[in-house]
Amino acid sequence: MQEFFRMIINTVKNISIWSVLDILVVSYIFFKGYMLIKETRAEQLLKGIILILVLIPISYLLRLDMLYFILSKTITIGVLTIIIIFQPEIRRALEHIGRTAFEDIHIIQDDETLDRVVTEIVTAVDNMSYLKTGALIAIEQSTGLGEITSNGTELDAKVSSGLLENIFVENTPLHDGATIIRNDRISAAGCVLPLTSNNNINKKLGTRHRAAIGLSENSDAIIIVVSEETGTVSLAVNGRLTRNYDRDKLKNILLKIMINRRSKRVKTIGERVKAWIAKLKIKK
Structure with missing residues (x-):
């Protein structure tokens, strides 16, 4: 027992600031990874893997x-199997990293333009809701939706x-597809969206909601959905x-989400260079 405590003390003494930083970075990566798979089928797989590693x-x-x-062989071939089965989750995680690491180009920067665009969208949605006209509108943010707009009609x-x-008459x-809005323009209409693979959502929800x-x-x-039934x-x-x-609730939440994302955006390399040049001019 004394030998064990002596080993722990020696380990603590040898920890440097870089070791602490290394631990913090790895912990953050594991935490973000868990948050990405939380409440998905990948979470259940992770529990199974942990159980195998314990056994x-x-x-x-x-x-x-x-x-x-059996267990050791399962782990050996399991890595490739995991990549194949959970390709959508892995893609989602990589896209999330890309969104947080690089600046978006599709969030409106001007407050007046943003308010006008949101007002027009909300007005249309309110009118279609009153008339029970089904609608599906996607507002593009940092993730480009080029693959989606390419299967629709460019406007x-x-x-x-x-x-x-x-469009949704x-x-x-x-009328039967999704309309994509990029910046202050209607980019395309009649687009086909990928359906969710989540089996836990309300069975009463139709194709528009699943898309x-x-x-x-x-x-x-x-993405805004108007039910044609209700x-x-x-x-x-x-x-x-x-x-x-x-x-009012829809307009407030749209403005809140978009303004919040805009405020957290990461500056592009071009912006950084311009800022650096501007500072040099001021010093001169």
């Missing part, structure tokens, strides 16, 4: 040779409530769907 040394110490052989039109309402060519959740799981886009307005953000928005 391997136990089976070895108890000389359960057959169990030890590149100024955002207006009248145009948005006209029943039996028109573009909204699916896109929000794979990007940081803000007129209920829903919002999908970061894989979560919230419902029953009225005009």
